[in-house]
Amino acid sequence: EGGEFHAAVDEIAKRRVRVSLQRFEDVERESPLAITLVQALATSDKMDFVVQKCTELGVAAIQPVAAKRSVIRLSGDRLERRVQHWRQVAIAACEQCGRNQPPLVAPIVDLPQYLARMAAENGSAQARWLLVPAGGARLREMPTPPAGVHALVGPEGGFEEEELKAAALAGFGPVGLGPRVLRTETAGAAAIAAMMALWGDF
Numbered sequence: 776e777g778g779e780f781h782a783a784v785d786e787i788a789k790r791r792v793r794v795s796l797q798r799f800e801d802v803e804r805e806s807p808l809a810i811t812l813v814q815a816l817a818t819s820d821k822m823d824f825v826v827q828k829c830t831e832l833g834v835a836a837i838q839p840v841a842a843k844r845s846v847i848r849l850s851g852d853r854l855e856r857r858v859q860h861w862r863q864v865a866i867a868a869c870e871q872c873g874r875n876q877p878p879l880v881a882p883i884v885d886l887p888q889y890l891a892r893m894a895a896e897n898g899s900a901q902a903r904w905l906l907v908p909a910g911g912a913r914l915r916e917m918p919t920p921p922a923g924v925h926a927l928v929g930p931e932g933g934f935e936e937e938e939l940k941a942a943a944l945a946g947f948g949p950v951g952l953g954p955r956v957l958r959t960e961t962a963g964a965a966a967i968a969a970m971m972a973l974w975g976d977f
Contacts, residue, residue, distance in 0.1 A: 776876065777801070777802070777803060777805070777875055777876050778799055778800060778801050778802055778803075778875060779799070779800050779802045779875055780796045780797065780798070780799050780800075781796075781797045781798050781799075781800070782794040782795060782796050782797055783795045783797060802875060804873055804874050804875060804876075805833070805835070805874070805876055806833040806835070806971060806975040806976045807974075807975060807976060808833075808920065808923060808924070808970060808971065808974045808975040808976075809835040809836075809901075809922070809923030809924075810833070810834050810835055810836075810923060810924050810926060810967055810970060810971075810975075811834070811835060811836040811837070811838060811901075811923065811924070811925045811926070812825070812829050812834050812836070812837050812838070812926055812928065812963045812967065813838045813840055813889065813925055813926065813927040813928065814837060814838070814839055814840070814928050814959075814963055815839075815840055815841070815842040815844075815845055815886065815927075815928060815929050815930035815934070815959065816839055816840070816841050816842070816845040816846070816847055816849075816883065816930060817845070817846060817847070817930060817931055817959050817960060818846050818847060818931075819847065819857070821958075821959065821960040822839070822857075822861065822960075823860075823861070823864050824960050825837070825959075825960050825963055825964070826861045826864045826865050826868070826880065827864050827865075827867075827868045828868075828964045829878075829963055829964055829967055830864075830865045830868035830869060830872070830874070830877070830878055831868050831871070831872045832964060832967045832968055832971060833874075833967065833971055833975060833976070834878050834963075834967055835878055835879070835923065836878050836879040836880075836881065837861070837865070837878055837879070837880050837881065838881045838884070838889065838925075839858070839861070839880075839881070839882075839883045839884075840883070840884055840885065840886045840889050841883060841884070841885050841886060842886045842929065842930045842934060842935075842938060843886075843934075843935050843938065844929075844930045844931065844932035844933065844934070844935065845930045846930065846931055849883065854882075854883055855882075857883070858880060858881075858882055858883060861880045862877070862880045865877045865878055865880055886938055886941075887941060890941045890942060890944075890945040891945075893925070893945040893946065893947075894944060894945040894946070897945070897946050899922075900921050900922035901920065901921075901922045901923045901924060901925055902917070902920040902921075902923070902924045902925070903924075903925045903927070903945070903946045903947040903948065904917075904924060904925070904926050904927065904947060904948060904949075904950040904966075905927045905939070905942050905943075905947040905948065905949050905950065906926055906927065906928050906929075906950055906951075906952060906962050906963070906966055907949040907950065907951055908933070908951075908952075908956040908957065909951065909954075909956070910949060910951055911948075911949030911950045911951035912948065912949065912950050912951065913950075913951060914950055914951070914952065914966070914969050914970070914973070915969075915973060917950065919973075919974050920970075920974065924970060925947075926950075926963065926966050926967070926970075927942060927947055928959060928962045928963045928966075929959060929962075930959055931958075931959050950966075952965055952966060952969070
């Protein structure tokens with residue numbers, strides 16, 4: 776919810792720590808640019824990396840999506856446990872970098888389901904960018920996003936052609952990140968860092 780309490784540690788026991796809350800400070804470390812990273816599922820260690828680093832960089836929300844070429848498939852209890860694990864990764868990253876509002880880590884949805892929802896909200900003022908390995912508009916030439924960005928990143932094998940067409944119909948325009956092909960776990964962090972430098976708080 777934001778802000779910070781100063782506290783004094785009164786007791787440290789084996790399974791608990793007791794503190795006395797003191798003064799409250801209205802500290803704000805959230806970026807003025809609200810970025811939602813829409814990340815296609817990758818292997819578990821890569822997803823942990825994405826959540827950790829993008830939290831440190833200031834992402835507002837992370838929406839994991841299952842694409843056709845996603846390496847891992849989760850369902851039932853395993854799916855819920857994985858999302859809870861990523862939320863804990865985000866909280867730990869917040870503790871390390873000083874953020875006092877953890878990003879939203881949304882439940883996993885299938886890519887068509889997510890794109891259908893976005894297509895239904897096509898009047899939204901938020902920019903929608905599909906990060907592509909080659910071609911597309913140059914990030915630094917894009918206009919300042921008026922109300923934030925949804926940045927869509929593909930899985931290890933990339934999106935299939937029909938997924939790219941569905942993304943375009945949902946309002947996602949291709950944006951390139953230079954001449955080098957970035958890994959799925961690198962692309963989102965690189966894009967967020969660049970956007971923060973251009974329009975955020977870097």
